[in-house]
Amino acid sequence: MSILVFGHKNPDTDSICSSIAYANLKRALGQDAVACALGEVRKEAEYALNYFKVDAPKLIDGVKAQVKDLCLDTENILNVSSSLLEAYNLMNNKNVEAIPVADEEGKFAGCVSLKKIAEELLHQHFKTIDTTITNICKNLDGSVVVNCSEKISGRVFTLSFDMETVMETLESGDIVIVGNRFEAIEYAIDNKAALIILTSNTEISDELKAKAERNGVSVITVPTNNYKTSNTINHCACIESLVEACDCAVCECAYAEDLDLCEKCLYPVVNAEEKVVGLLSAADLAKLPKKDVILVDHNEYGQSADGLESANLLEIVDHHKLGGMKTDLPLSVRLMPVGCTCTIIYNMYKENNIEIPTEIAGLLLSAILSDTLIFKSPTTTELDKQACEDLAKIAGVDMEKYGMDMFKYGTSLDEYSIEEIVNMDFKKFDMSGKSVGIGQVFTLDIDSIFAKQDQFLDYINSTDFDLLVLAVTDIIKEGSYLIYKAPDAVISEAFNVEGAQGVFVEGCVSRKKQLVPGLTAAVKNM
Secondary structure (H helix, E strand, O other): OOEEEEEEEOOOHHHHHHHHHHHHHHHHOOOOEEEEEEOOOOHHHHHHHHHOOOOOOEEOOOOOOEHHHOOOEOOOOEEOOOEHHHHHHHHHHHOOOEEEEEOOOOEEEEEEEHHHHHHHHHHOOOOEEEEEHHHHHHHHOOEEEEOOOOEEEEEEEEOOOOHHHHHHHOOOOOEEEEOOOHHHHHHHHHOOOOEEEEOOOOOOOHHHHHHHHHOOOEEEEOOOOHHHHHHHHHHHOEOHHHOEOOOOOEEOOOEHHHOOOOOOEOEEEEOOOOEEEEEEOHHHHOOOOOOEEEEEOOOOHHHOOOOHHHOEEEEEEEOOOOOOOOOOOOOEEEEOOOOOHHHHHHHHHHHOOOOOOHHHHHHHHHHHHHHOOOOOOOOOOHHHHHHHHHHHHHHOOOHHHHHHHHHHHHOOOOOOOHHHHHOOOEEEEEEOOEEEEEEEEEOOOHHHHHOOHHHHHHHHHHOOOOEEEEEEEEOOOOEEEEEEEOOHHHHHHHHOOOOOOOEEEEOOOOHHHHHHHHHHHHHHOO
16 A cells, blocks of 8 residues: 655645655655645645646545555456356355345446345246356356357256157247257257257267357357256356345445444445445455555644544654654654755755656745745745755756746635635644634735735634634735734734734744744733
8 A cells, every 4th residue: 555645734835745755755765655635736836736747646635544445355246147156155255144236337236135045046936047158157167169149048948858848848049958969959959949058068060050050049068967057057047136225335435434334244345436346344344454644744633634543654754843743653753943844855865865856856946935935934944045056956947036936826816715715724723722723825915815804804703713813924025914813912912013903013924933933922821
């Protein structure tokens, strides 16, 4: 199973680019890793992906163990044309009393139970049968001599009586079981039987084969004698008439923890098109593996994938403060006080002597320029700057021009709703027992935000957070305008300004180093 590498929910450019770059590094080191995202790619990251022609990460909604993570049984999916004997053998082998059946298109049709098979074999009159050439050959170890029709339906006769009786009894469309009685065989061909089953490996002449083909008579040869063949032919009947409707299909995306399966049944696993893609038993759920995951650009449960607690957390690569995560096993943690996770990943490429491809260099550069606001953020370090100089050369871009073009594209907010803007880069925090949300949006068009300030306030005040702050960061003025759900006094104390809606906090551009510490201290003193 692939290692899933992903950043935080509502992913920003660093989360998107670091997941791609780190997954690429892992693959270069011989590990199977896949870049993922916990939300849609935003415009700024979209610009970087398009510029360097890189596909977006795989979108996932959580890392709980899902049915599709199992090695499902795909060998024993029966359809309505399968035989009674196949169905019985599968139930016997799996020690269950009911099995799912697919229709001819592969979609779930219903279930066949051991009880229904027993009733069919006990109560049918055994004179007629609906089956297929395939079923008979499979169950009787037969070989096709002449195949004129895959589907076979008709009365069944074992020709063990005299020719006069044969001539009185046999009709067109019958199924004939016969040994080396060639006169009877030729008569059955002449009278256009549907199928002749030659027992004890009886062979017929090429002339009879040709005549059978002309008359539309299928011919099979089997190693069993008349008695064994006659007894087994009924087990070759198709199970279609025994299928009972039931609501037991399991979606391949279903979470294992939500399932309650009966130990005496097999369940069909279906995909989005409702086609059966495998079989599932209660015992299989115990074998469901945990997903292997690596976190980049975050290390808090509240910001991460749903179900992270039940996954195998292998690594964390981040530039934020420790978030209090607990694990059952030791893991590799790489935290550095730099402006961007991609700075750390850049250095990990160098440490492992792995050449950075042009497109990966471009993504690493994009993330660092984004997180450091082209080095205007107080989180910027010399390591960030050095990384960008090296990466810009590999990517072949002028980083100042590229960075501004990326910001211009990414900060246009015209197409977003109020709710989308607030939650665009949003993180939750617990501060002295208070539920606090901090959203941050970077834009070069501040007027478009304040034209809708009342609408932003209506939405922010409607949330369940005790306090919520939206920081509208102007990268040119190097500061942030604050729209908030909080007492004015808290904002005043946190940022040393006069608390009022839309107040500008000069130099405040970092959630990590300015917004969070300031609010944490102010909330503690409430």
